[in-house]
Amino acid sequence: MTKPSTPIRIPAPADDLCLTFANTRYWRGKRVPTETLADRDDLLRWVRQEIGLDETALSSLMPEAPSAFQEAIGLREMIYDLFVQAAGQGAIEETVLAELNAALGRAPMREVLSVIGRERGWAVVPGAPAVTTLLAPVLWSAADLLLGPRFKRVRKCDNPVCGWLFLDDSKSGNRRWCAMTACGNRAKAHRHYEKRKARAAEAS
Numbered sequence: 001m002t003k004p005s006t007p008i009r010i011p012a013p014a015d016d017l018c019l020t021f022a023n024t025r026y027w028r029g030k031r032v033p034t035e036t037l038a039d040r041d042d043l044l045r046w047v048r049q050e051i052g053l054d055e056t057a058l059s060s061l062m063p064e065a066p067s068a069f070q071e072a073i074g075l076r077e078m079i080y081d082l083f084v085q086a087a088g089q090g091a092i093e094e095t096v097l098a099e100l101n102a103a104l105g106r107a108p109m110r111e112v113l114s115v116i117g118r119e120r121g122w123a124v125v126p127g128a129p130a131v132t133t134l135l136a137p138v139l140w141s142a143a144d145l146l147l148g149p150r151f152k153r154v155r156k157c158d159n160p161v162c163g164w165l166f167l168d169d170s171k172s173g174n175r176r177w178c179a180m181t182a183c184g185n186r187a188k189a190h191r192h193y194e195k196r197k198a199r200a201a202e203a204s
Contacts (some may be wrong), residue, residue, distance in 0.1 A: 007123040008060070009114040010051040014138035015145045019154070019165045020050060021138045022080040028163035037076070040069045051137050061126055061134040071131045075103055079142050083165050086146070087156040100142060106132040107139050159183035 005148040024036045024046060037043050044058050053061070062068065078099045085092045108124035117120075126133050145151055150167055157164040157178040164178035 007112070007114070007125050008057050009119070009121045009123055010057075010108075010137060011119070011121040011191060013051070013141040013144075015141050015148055016167050017050065018079050018138050018142035018145060019083060019167065020176075021046075021059075021076055021135070022083060022165050024076065025080075026164055029159075029161035030097060035162075037073065037135060040066075043069060043072055047134060058134075059183060061129055063129040063131065068129075068131050072135060075131065075138070078103070079138070080165070082142065082146070083154050084156055084163075086154045087165065099147075100139070103132050103139050104129065104143060107136040108133055110140065157183050 010191045025033055026036075027034045037046060040062070044062060047053055048055075048058060078096060081102060082092060085096065108122075108126065110122045110124075112123040113120075114123040124133070124136070134138065145154070150169075153168045153173070155166055155168045155175060157166070158176040159178070162178055162183050164183075166175075166178055168175040
């Protein structure tokens with residue numbers, strides 16, 4: 001009988017970690033979007049920085065097969081589609097929800113808490129290397145956000161070229177832009193330009 005693997009600690013994710021992962025591809029409205037996860041190394045670097053897994057955990061969780069990277073990108077796009085639908089306040093498609101449930105079913109279960117000083121997480125037995133274990137915190141955060149109180153705060157930037165997802169934590173709850181200093185200012189400048197053009201056309 002094969003002995004189970006040694007448990008590893010996976011940090012507890014913030015509920016918007018899934019949005020951070022979805023936003024690794026941005027300017028989605030452009031002909032060529034900006035892609036920050038070009039290969040396996042980029043993915044591992046992101047997991048190390050954003051999830052906080054150490055090198056030992058990374059090497060034990062990421063499958064060697066080239067298809068593993070494409071699976072990770074597929075999970076990202078599924079999460080993006082799910083929360084774009086959420087941001088539109090529409091019904092989430094059953095096929096997208098089924099994809100998330102299937103991925104959660106392949107991810108480790110959160111059964112044993114791990115608290116060491118200020119570090120909080122989950123002790124899981126990883127088993128064989130799997131993308132759904134590597135990205136388990138992303139999947140957990142997607143489920144937590146979907147079922148949690150901040151679900152109605154999910155927004156998609158109003159700039160159609162941007163496509164950035166974010167949580168609107170403003171008091172008014174009507175934030176439209178990923179950042180006022182970026183897309184918000186671009187929108188203001190565009191409106192100003194259109195007004196000037198209209199006035200010039202009336203004066204001519």
